[in-house]
Amino acid sequence: MSDQRAMIDRDIATQFRDGPSRAPLGLLEATLTSTGRTRQRSAMAATLLGAPSAGRRVDVVAAGLTRRDLLVLGLLAGILAGSILVAGALQLLDRQTVDLPSPRATAAPLASDLTTQLRTPAPVVENVGLGFAVMRNDAAPFTEHEDRWNGHDIGGAEGGVEFDFGTCPNSCGGQLSVSSSSPWSGVIVDWMTECGTLSAFDCADLKARGGLPIRLRGASVDELAAAWIGRFGPSESDRQTVEGIAEVLLWNAHATGALFVRGGRTFSVMVHATDGSPQPNQLARLRQFLASLRFPKPEAAIYRNDDLGVVVSSADIGPWYRVGPGLGAGPGDGTAVAFWFGQCLDNMCNQPYISLSYADPAVGAIVEGAGGDYKRVRGFTLAQLRKSWASLYRDSTFEDASIDGTPAVLAIGGQTHMAVLAVLHGRAVSVSISPAAFAPYDQSALKGRLNAFTGAIYIPIEVPSTEPSPEPSPAGTLKDLTVTLPAGWVIRSTESRMTVTEPGPGIFRLNASIAALEPGGGLTIPRPTASNRNAGFQVEGRTLGEVVHSVGAALTDADRRDIQIAGQPAVRWVVPQTSYVGPLVNVAVLEWKHNFYVFVEQLPLDGDPGTSFEDVLAGVTLN
Amino acid sequence: MTTDLVHRARLGDHAAFERLAAASIDRLFALAARVLRDHAAAEDAVQEALLHAWRDLRTLRDASRWDAWLYRLLLNACRDEQRRRQRRPVAIMDLSDQAAAIDDVDAVARRDELERGLRHLSVEHRMALAMHFYLDMRPGEIADLLGIPEGTVVSRIHYGSRALRAAVEADLRAAVTTGAME
Numbered sequence: 001m002s003d004q005r006a007m008i009d010r011d012i013a014t015q016f017r018d019g020p021s022r023a024p025l026g027l028l029e030a031t032l033t034s035t036g037r038t039r040q041r042s043a044m045a046a047t048l049l050g051a052p053s054a055g056r057r058v059d060v061v062a063a064g065l066t067r068r069d070l071l072v073l074g075l076l077a078g079i080l081a082g083s084i085l086v087a088g089a090l091q092l093l094d095r096q097t098v099d100l101p102s103p104r105a106t107a108a109p110l111a112s113d114l115t116t117q118l119r120t121p122a123p124v125v126e127n128v129g130l131g132f133a134v135m136r137n138d139a140a141p142f143t144e145h146e147d148r149w150n151g152h153d154i155g156g157a158e159g160g161v162e163f164d165f166g167t168c169p170n171s172c173g174g175q176l177s178v179s180s181s182s183p184w185s186g187v188i189v190d191w192m193t194e195c196g197t198l199s200a201f202d203c204a205d206l207k208a209r210g211g212l213p214i215r216l217r218g219a220s221v222d223e224l225a226a227a228w229i230g231r232f233g234p235s236e237s238d239r240q241t242v243e244g245i246a247e248v249l250l251w252n253a254h255a256t257g258a259l260f261v262r263g264g265r266t267f268s269v270m271v272h273a274t275d276g277s278p279q280p281n282q283l284a285r286l287r288q289f290l291a292s293l294r295f296p297k298p299e300a301a302i303y304r305n306d307d308l309g310v311v312v313s314s315a316d317i318g319p320w321y322r323v324g325p326g327l328g329a330g331p332g333d334g335t336a337v338a339f340w341f342g343q344c345l346d347n348m349c350n351q352p353y354i355s356l357s358y359a360d361p362a363v364g365a366i367v368e369g370a371g372g373d374y375k376r377v378r379g380f381t382l383a384q385l386r387k388s389w390a391s392l393y394r395d396s397t398f399e400d401a402s403i404d405g406t407p408a409v410l411a412i413g414g415q416t417h418m419a420v421l422a423v424l425h426g427r428a429v430s431v432s433i434s435p436a437a438f439a440p441y442d443q444s445a446l447k448g449r450l451n452a453f454t455g456a457i458y459i460p461i462e463v464p465s466t467e468p469s470p471e472p473s474p475a476g477t478l479k480d481l482t483v484t485l486p487a488g489w490v491i492r493s494t495e496s497r498m499t500v501t502e503p504g505p506g507i508f509r510l511n512a513s514i515a516a517l518e519p520g521g522g523l524t525i526p527r528p529t530a531s532n533r534n535a536g537f538q539v540e541g542r543t544l545g546e547v548v549h550s551v552g553a554a555l556t557d558a559d560r561r562d563i564q565i566a567g568q569p570a571v572r573w574v575v576p577q578t579s580y581v582g583p584l585v586n587v588a589v590l591e592w593k594h595n596f597y598v599f600v601e602q603l604p605l606d607g608d609p610g611t612s613f614e615d616v617l618a619g620v621t622l623n
Numbered sequence: 624m625t626t627d628l629v630h631r632a633r634l635g636d637h638a639a640f641e642r643l644a645a646a647s648i649d650r651l652f653a654l655a656a657r658v659l660r661d662h663a664a665a666e667d668a669v670q671e672a673l674l675h676a677w678r679d680l681r682t683l684r685d686a687s688r689w690d691a692w693l694y695r696l697l698l699n700a701c702r703d704e705q706r707r708r709q710r711r712p713v714a715i716m717d718l719s720d721q722a723a724a725i726d727d728v729d730a731v732a733r734r735d736e737l738e739r740g741l742r743h744l745s746v747e748h749r750m751a752l753a754m755h756f757y758l759d760m761r762p763g764e765i766a767d768l769l770g771i772p773e774g775t776v777v778s779r780i781h782y783g784s785r786a787l788r789a790a791v792e793a794d795l796r797a798a799v800t801t802g803a804m805e
Contacts, residue, residue: 012737012787015738015741015787016753019653019656019757020656020662021649027652027666028645030670031669038677038678040633040681041681580785
């Protein structure tokens, strides 16, 4: 029955964990359109009309009263006088014009402002919504213009931002432009203004838009560099890695720029020679700008795993936003999940899906299998993971990879198996891709998608070391009594009371309290019941006998036991639980040096109290 | 920075509000979907909550309480949406897609019962359960966000879980009884 209960409890948790983690496309825009058309109400009017408030009221009294508030106050007086004009007055107030910036579609910021602050010490120019921030300082005095590329308006959907240097006025047309896009759409590297061989339709489009962007497509730095040469011809190049991101700088007589891939997006940074700067200066400017780029780690996530310290960015992940059990559901303990493409379920769509699995290195991460019959890759190091993979799949090949700067390996087994393997926080991790059921196997396309997905995994979470803590055992003193408990417990003491908290997460921890009672003093112990949450009784007396009697008289249904605490005689009551919430389960009384010490244990919820109360009693020493 | 955005939004800066909304909308929708068990209703509730947030932002006296305030607005919106839905024909949730992801027929049956049990719980109970199981919040945190006593949260989680367990166990008992009769 307990197995069945545990199974049901897991299902309850699963019922809440499963489900959408992202709002549907268009909901934000629809909402902002509504809010853009809605006037804000004054605090007083809103409160009168039932809005919840939060924060200290003094703020409003001190600073929030406006003429409109005062008018409403006057109207309140009217109410007291029996006036029924309030509603009409409020309607009048609502007709007042409030200047609002016009609503516009805004991409969700990739990183929270908090994350930005943590990762990039001020000052930051802007997190422009493309996943990067630019430091503004004396060496890099940029001015940014969103949704522009070299003086051309490109619209928010294109993902671009233009930067002017120094005091260059806006009219100089921009001196450096950043473009960001998916590998399939391509990043902007040039702008076409002549129709050339374009079709009549495209030519009309070009003229209507004042030109058309020229894009480079590719899922990796190498692919982008090859596309660059195809567009601009042979170029000199240089490679560098900044914040774990590999960048390639390319330049020739026609163009100077940098290309890189971050998360599931590709980026181009192009320098424009509109101010006539010679090539070396342009290259120096490009390096200066790249050095000032920062990449805050996203907080918005479709998946967070505190064991591995990773999040999967909802902004970078593109259409993979549905998390669920993998085929065969994995071990069912959360160590294997699948990321389905769009609204796909299982392999019912003609799209590949990603599986993430992790486990103790000796057990191994799952790379294939279902229903408990799994193939696992074991190893404490990348070399061991490679060896383990190679033992599973013949003709395996490997490529260097990374997960947010942590070295990893892309393993390809034969023609149908592919995974990125890594060791994160002492666990073997596998991120594998499974081809679509009804599509031909395309290794290159799958690799691109797997790399893009892996690029959206970030490691922003500090994971506590799994090594045993060297911290000393905590001890607390209450008058002439000392309690010493194993490492991890928390003891808090005041002059007359001590609380001890068991280590571990969640609400099912012991939270016992010990009170020191002087002869003649009184202590109220709550004993909630199903019908009265405030029920309880008073412990009092001038002698141990009187104190014990006061407890025994109140706990007639309890199991009384004579025990010893630190070698001294004491009395303990094991109390039947009479409430589902906060039941009293244990009471003990000890006399030492003219004080009575009352030990009390109450559970947050009804259930098995375990042996933690005994641990507390065993930790007592008398001074 | 969030508090700065809230201050700006309180002064009518809609762009600041856009950033706040964009940062919150996924979280709100995920929670509303789990509480209302209906995506369309969840969309309505989220829109309603954010609309109220914009319109009544000046009642938020402490900008650092933005998240807590937003959760309360969402709870109110879910409650209103639930009332509205009770006046409309009940939406039938298609569980076949979930079934496809799970091999175990019993598990599908249990989840079906759970879904039915969930629909009998109040919005307040579902919200407490969703915040606990989905957002991994402790009762103290939930209490702080919703502005209710911690004991109330503990009670809601407890009674909600018990009700769900009871729904499934009753179904299992019925299944056993039926099996015995056959």
